[in-house]
Amino acid sequence: MQNRTDRQLAVLLFAGVFGLYLRTMAPGLLFGDSGEFQVAAWTLGLAHSTGYPLYLLLGSAWQHTLALLGVSPAYGLNILSALFGALAVSLLYLTLVQWLKSTLGIRRMVALLAALFLAVNPTFWSQNLIAEVYTLHALFLVLMLNLAYRLLTANQPSTDATETLERTSAVTLAAWLALVVGLSFTHHAMTMLALPSVLLALWW
Template sequence: MQVGKWADLQICSFADLPILELTMKKVWPDVLIALLIFTLCLAVYDATLTPSLSYKSPDGNELATVCYTLGLAHSTGYPLYTWLGKLFTFLPIGDMAHRVNLMSAVLGAAGVALLYLILCLLGGDRYPAPSRLASAFGALLFGFSLTFWSQTGIAEVYAPNLFMVALTVWLLLRWAR
């Protein structure tokens, strides 16, 4: 007995679709490696994080204060940085400056992981293993370069800016595919 025109409808899951299955098999190794890169970078950045205000970074001290008070920093004011920093000040660890410094470490590590994903997308699918290895090496080389590493341990705008730019480039590359 047929109930209606929908009686013959078969329900399938997304995993049953072959194109999605192939895509997931290609994407998951990259996601796992990106998570490993993020974890490694965050562990190293956290170990070398400035615990509070620093005499070497007067701008960082100002930015940490601005994030806590939601004030205005010099010239442009960095509104997105200030709002993200304010969210990090709600974390129940360390003092306020340490929390804003931690934001630089977290977003810097996320930016390096996104850099790995960007390099994988640019590397192509013809030789995935060498492409992943070269992408991981390039991302880690950038993440542990002296200049970038020094900016992930203090309250500064450079590491969060890398994250925003890398996120934008990665989304554009994914959209173009």
């Protein structure tokens, strides 16, 4: 269970990574799939198979909201990729702090380094600078990992009374995990690769 300090560190990590992505982001309309997504989201259309309905619905709402502030639809959807990516990085930090077994200081250091490594990995970084579906998929994967771990440890005894009081019930966690998996399937078919691990967590 993360404490207040971990949550504050996650917020700082999100802000720093999001700022980095904004600083290096593509400024407007792009070629290829990114251009297709930028137009399809703005017009509430469909992209190439599998259509990516969740991404385009979220993207359309985001684009039209930012348009009220004078942000172009193309640039607005690029920003959304960075938002999803920065959220994935900060959530990975929170997940690893819970998952790792060591002293709190070591756990924080290792979790922070791992999250930063993901953030500046060239492949991941590049997907945060353009209108693409992969950062939302990464966020779903990290969220599934977080919920699955919490579900597997929900009934384990704890010496920390505060942690015991704050724990979410296994039934609630299973419901949230099922919801996230379902939403992820409406976004990207590669969710299928994570399904065996999720089913193991639910069965366990």
